[in-house]
Amino acid sequence: MAKNLEMMALYSDFEEAREAIIALKTMDMRSDAVEEMRLVSPVPHPELEDVIGTKPVFLQRFTFFGGLTGAICGFLLAAAVAQSMFTVQVQGGKPVIPIPPNLVIMYELTILFGVWATFFGFLFGAGLPTRQSKLYSHTVAEDQVGLWVEVTAAQYEAVKKVLKEHRALEIMEH
């Protein structure tokens, strides 16, 4: 199988990038459709998900299981410490493992673990940390929108033509 080519077209705004995505999606490809397409932009633009394709985000699962782990760890920590204190400290009729104070510790650790799990979930979902792609322009962090596509050699000319037709300011290739 021939090695795929990567291209990134820079546009001055989202509308032009949107038109280019629609054109690429609907163009008559004799071979397979465009392998992969990404939008690179200085701000999030959820409206473009309609055309580029909605992809699920699994972050909530990290958050949920992180929070749950925190709650369990919080209870175990407070309970284990209370249990070990039992051997050296007179309890005076109080329960060895007291529930109400444990709830406070569980609450705090639920949040602590939930927050860290969310962060790691974000890194996992966003594919970070990563090496910076060779097809990157600092202008996409300023005021331009990049459309990154991966194409086969057979698609190359047709895709490049479409990107140019939609007023790409520059087309970078790798």
Place this chain on the structure above:
Amino acid sequence: MQGKFLRGVKNNMEEDIRKDIAWAQINKDVLDSMESPRKTYWVIVASCAVLVVAAIIAYSFQYRYGLGEAKLNRPQMWGPYIANFIFWVGVSHAGTLLSAALFITNSEWRRPIYRSAEAMTTCALMTAGLFPILHLGRVWDVYWTMPLWNQRELWPNFRSPLIWDLTAIFTYLNCSMLFLYYGMIPDLAIYRDKARGWRKKLYTAMALGWTGTDRQWRNFRKGYLMLACFLLPLAISVHSVVSADFAMSNVPGWHITSFPPYFVAGALYSGCAGIISLFIILRYTFRFEEYLTQPILDKLCKLTFAICMVWSYLNLVEYASVFYGQDMYEMGVIKEKMYGVYAPFWWFMIVGGTFLPFGLLFPAIRKNYTVLMILSLLLNLVMWLERWMILAPSLAHGHEPYGWGYKWPSAIEMIITLGSFGWFTLLFLAFVKIFPSVSMYEIKEMLFEHRHVSDRLVRDPRSHPEPVKP
């Protein structure tokens, strides 16, 4: 009618920030500001450094000769150090309020100021965390508060609110730092592309290879929302837990059910006053006139006023409950506050804290930055006094008359208190010099959404604009 409503929406959105700022200009303004602040910046840094050095000297003296030098003794074991601790934890709250609460409610005006507010949260917590340590007689044993294995089988007592407090503050500091960093990742990538030298290395490492792909943004927005949803209850729980340090004891004046909301309202109040002070400093020293605008300051002042009213109401509830209960010990503390040796401070706190914020309702005051700065500092003084007035009169006037005793802040305590203000400001100013204090991508997003609404209004002024997704 609809058209009128939408014009109102449009005007309201346009006034927060100028609509025609070029996106590349935003990057340039923010990044340039970090390189070359006004000279006032260095004057403030030098002043704060002097305060910090004075505090270190004062603390060295206390370390050498013991807590007695700070005049901490029974019945006044908790003096200004603990007042400082509560005060700084309180200041940290407004950052989370502005950032997380206003994000969840989709308030646009938070965007230019939330980064500095979050930084304020982190710096305030780093200041607050010092005080329980400074307050220790044997500071070298501070690690005993951690649940570490040891031969004597001594463990922190998780039944104690003090250990809840430690857990809550640790969680809050941890999460607020992560929240601050998380929100900065796209901006760090912008700076990575522009910076040189050590800054380039630092931002390259911290940006984690962010490029702004749709996948990254999708996960980023979702994650930000999740973190905001965690941070908001956490902030409220932290100050509730701080209030538990007092409310769980049976000291008159402390054993009050309304203490948690009272502490949270006080925290938000002092935090908002702190944000006003830092807003004015940042706007001037970093030349952020385009981003930290008057309409945003107006909204911040109105929010502070609203929170002040909640705080005043809770004050009324607290004292009215005690008055109608007529418990002799509780009444003794209230009388001590009203007519005792601390009365001038208590009255200044009550009257000043309730009525000074009325000044924030006047546009002339909101537009006069010198007056507004003085007012915000006065509000912070009032809120510091509030914390001290929770501590001193109650400890002075407990259940047993033979245990009564007054205490005034010692010189060491006052120098360390002033030093804490220097330390906090120094941390904050170091942060805003190294990291972008105005969120570039959020401002671009704000402008983009303004344009989005405006374009639709131009096309069909009688139709509602499409809701913009957060």
